[in-house]
Amino acid sequence: xxxxxxxxxxxxxxxxxxxxxxxxxxxxxxxxxxxxxxxxxxxxxxxxxxxxxxxxxxxxxxxxxxxxxxxxxxxxxxxxxxxxxxxxxxxxxxxxxxxxxxxxxxxxxxxxxxxxxxxxxxxxxxxxxxxxxxxxxxxxxxxxxxxxxxxxxxxxxxxxxxxxxxxxxxxxxxxxxxxxxxxxxxxxxxxxxxxxxxxxxxxxxxxxxxxxxxxxxxxxxxxxxxxxxxxxxxxxxxxxxxxxxxxxxxxxxxxxxxxxxxxxxxxxxxxxxxxxxxxxxxxxxxxx
Amino acid sequence: xxxxxxxxxxxxxxxxxxxxxxxxxxxxxxxxxxxxxxxxxxxxxxxxxxxxxxxxxxxxxxxxxxxxxxxxxxxxxxxxxxxxxxxxxxxxxxxxxxxxxxxxxxxxxxxxxxxxxxxxxxxxxxxxxxxxxxxxxxxxxxxxxxxxxxxxxxxxxxxxxxxxxxxxxxxxxxxxxxxxxxxxxxxxxxxxxxxxxxxxxxxxxxxxxxxxxxxxxxxxxxxxxxxxxxxxxxxxxxxxxxxxxxxxxxxxxxxxxxxxxxxxxxxxxxxxxxxxxxxxxxxxxxxxxxxxxxxxxxxxxxxxxxxxxxxxxxxxxxxxxxxxxxxxxxxxxxxxxxxxxxx
Numbered sequence: 001x002x003x004x005x006x007x008x009x010x011x012x013x014x015x016x017x018x019x020x021x022x023x024x025x026x027x028x029x030x031x032x033x034x035x036x037x038x039x040x041x042x043x044x045x046x047x048x049x050x051x052x053x054x055x056x057x058x059x060x061x062x063x064x065x066x067x068x069x070x071x072x073x074x075x076x077x078x079x080x081x082x083x084x085x086x087x088x089x090x091x092x093x094x095x096x097x098x099x100x101x102x103x104x105x106x107x108x109x110x111x112x113x114x115x116x117x118x119x120x121x122x123x124x125x126x127x128x129x130x131x132x133x134x135x136x137x138x139x140x141x142x143x144x145x146x147x148x149x150x151x152x153x154x155x156x157x158x159x160x161x162x163x164x165x166x167x168x169x170x171x172x173x174x175x176x177x178x179x180x181x182x183x184x185x186x187x188x189x190x191x192x193x194x195x196x197x198x199x200x201x202x203x204x205x206x207x208x209x210x211x212x213x214x215x216x217x218x219x220x221x222x223x224x225x226x227x228x229x230x231x232x233x234x235x236x237x238x239x240x241x242x243x244x245x246x247x248x249x250x251x252x253x254x255x256x257x258x259x260x261x262x263x264x265x266x267x268x269x270x271x272x273x274x275x276x277x278x279x280x281x282x283x284x285x286x287x288x
Numbered sequence: 289x290x291x292x293x294x295x296x297x298x299x300x301x302x303x304x305x306x307x308x309x310x311x312x313x314x315x316x317x318x319x320x321x322x323x324x325x326x327x328x329x330x331x332x333x334x335x336x337x338x339x340x341x342x343x344x345x346x347x348x349x350x351x352x353x354x355x356x357x358x359x360x361x362x363x364x365x366x367x368x369x370x371x372x373x374x375x376x377x378x379x380x381x382x383x384x385x386x387x388x389x390x391x392x393x394x395x396x397x398x399x400x401x402x403x404x405x406x407x408x409x410x411x412x413x414x415x416x417x418x419x420x421x422x423x424x425x426x427x428x429x430x431x432x433x434x435x436x437x438x439x440x441x442x443x444x445x446x447x448x449x450x451x452x453x454x455x456x457x458x459x460x461x462x463x464x465x466x467x468x469x470x471x472x473x474x475x476x477x478x479x480x481x482x483x484x485x486x487x488x489x490x491x492x493x494x495x496x497x498x499x500x501x502x503x504x505x506x507x508x509x510x511x512x513x514x515x516x517x518x519x520x521x522x523x524x525x526x527x528x529x530x531x532x533x534x535x536x537x538x539x540x541x542x543x544x545x546x547x548x549x550x551x552x553x554x555x556x557x558x559x560x561x562x563x564x565x566x567x568x569x570x571x572x573x574x575x576x577x578x579x580x581x582x583x584x585x586x587x588x589x590x591x592x593x594x595x596x597x598x599x600x601x602x603x604x605x606x607x608x609x610x611x612x613x614x615x616x617x618x619x620x621x622x623x624x625x626x627x628x629x630x631x
């Protein structure tokens with residue numbers, strides 16, 4: 001150590017008080033996002049497993065139901081082509097549902113306290129950073145899934161389809177990440193959070209249109225699938241895979257009515273905003 | 289007197305509810321003057337950490353007023369966070385990031401402009417001697433390195449007030465001395481420093497103001513020299529032989545108690561039946577020597593000293609700091625405390 005002759009250790013008057021809230025929010029969000037990407041870069045196994053797993057799903061499920069009876073799927077779609085959208089959405093959903101785990105570990109190890117003693121403009125930046133990270137990760141996974149599906153002869157949704165996938169995943173990831181982070185702040189520890197993730201994950205998959213259409217399900221399950229957020233994300237992407245995509249086209253034939261792609265995305269957006277407003281008080285509890 | 293930089297008024301904090309509730313703070317009052325190096329002294333479990341966590345806006349008090357740098361911590365926690373640096377007791381790091389990356393993250397969370405941030409980090413690396421290892425992953429750091437990194441992140445935004453929770457626990461002597469030096473420099477250059485400690489000698493050596501806290505309230509406060517002077521009298525430790533026995537110690541006690549100028553004589557069973565005396569002034573010791581010689585008693589050791597902080601502590605609480613530590617050690621619930629620290 002050297003002695004401090006200069007004013008190295010003297011306090012300074014706040015000079016940046018007039019900085020805009022948006023600039024601050026951007027800086028803190030990007031810094032938190034950078035941390036997540038640095039972690040990923042140094043633990044690439046997360047990425048490798050995250051890309052491999054959905055491909056295995058695609059190949060195995062595709063093979064399992066390759067001989068599904070004629071007429072199971074609308075418009076004589078092959079099962080592989082049908083499945084792609086389900087795997088894309090489910091993969092992003094799983095990643096977003098797990099987003100709360102690192103935050104929970106930060107809580108348990110005390111690292112979160114470092115973030116909470118800092119003058120964050122909003123603790124929402126912790127949520128936003130996770131959303132950015134998971135969305136980017138999901139896009140990489142989705143592109144890998146789509147490329148594999150194309151190789152397997154299950155088709156390609158086209159450029160517009162790619163844009164649609166991006167938009168849909170962003171909305172879904174926003175909603176589910178918000179929920180997961182809310183749980184990470186509300187539950188007592190990681191054991192409880194893992195239990196919730198475990199209980200929510202696969203049932204939501206099976207009670208959606210990821211693996212089979214509503215027309216194939218018993219009425220009660222059809223109703224569940226028709227209100228399941230995953231379904232609202234899957235059907236627009238699936239329509240793009242079927243090759244006749246437009247936002248005003250009906251993509252979901254629910255027991256309560258017909259929904260267009262735009263309506264599905266609207267539901268997802270409403271869900272994202274609703275969940276975000278719901279968890280805000282959890283983030284800011286006790287002290288803002 | 290100028291307005292204190294830290295002002296806690298009648299602050300209480302209760303953890304839990306109903307029968308299990310624990311009162312960590314019971315109407316604590318604490319005023320830390322601007323520009324002081326202030327020591328918060330007390331046994332484990334006295335409420336030191338709770339007090340500091342409330343100052344760092346990690347906890348809201350159950351009742352009472354909390355003011356830091358003129359801002360109400362409950363009404364304007366963000367303003368307080370901008371002005372306060374907090375160095376927690378248990379250093380949580382993201383092991384996979386390097387020290388520099390952690391400091392960069394911290395700098396961004398305090399909204400330092402990029403160039404100012406990097407320049408400030410370079411300065412602190414130099415000041416705290418971190419250049420050799422700052423780009424290694426923080427998971428490989430030793431305790432001393434982690435504490436320096438933590439000090440750096442507490443200082444990054446040049447706070448008006450630096451709050452440190454037991455900053456030198458478990459550190460080697462070299463790291464401890466290094467941290468002491470920095471804390472003194474900080475104080476000299478205008479930063480108010482508040483540190484908690486259960487090391488008497490640390491507070492004695494560093495602090496120009498101190499408060500003794502026990503049972504969630506401040507029971508004595510002031511400059512160490514004043515607190516010691518207020519006790520009055522000198523302390524004398526007398527050993528007749530290297531190892532005396534009890535009857536002899538009691539006999540000598542009787543003899544010395546009768547001497548003029550001797551206020552109090554205690555037989556210290558824990559230290560080979562030595563005798564601890566409180567005496568009026570210097571001349572008394574010569575008097576004691578004569579008395580002992582007349583009674584044909586040998587003197588193995590006779591030491592005289594001014595009252596120490598331990599004596600201050602003893603006077604204020606009725607027990608020594610070490611006894612207080614032992615008493616609390618048995619009743620603390622480590623698991624519950626870990627939970628309290630989770631946010």
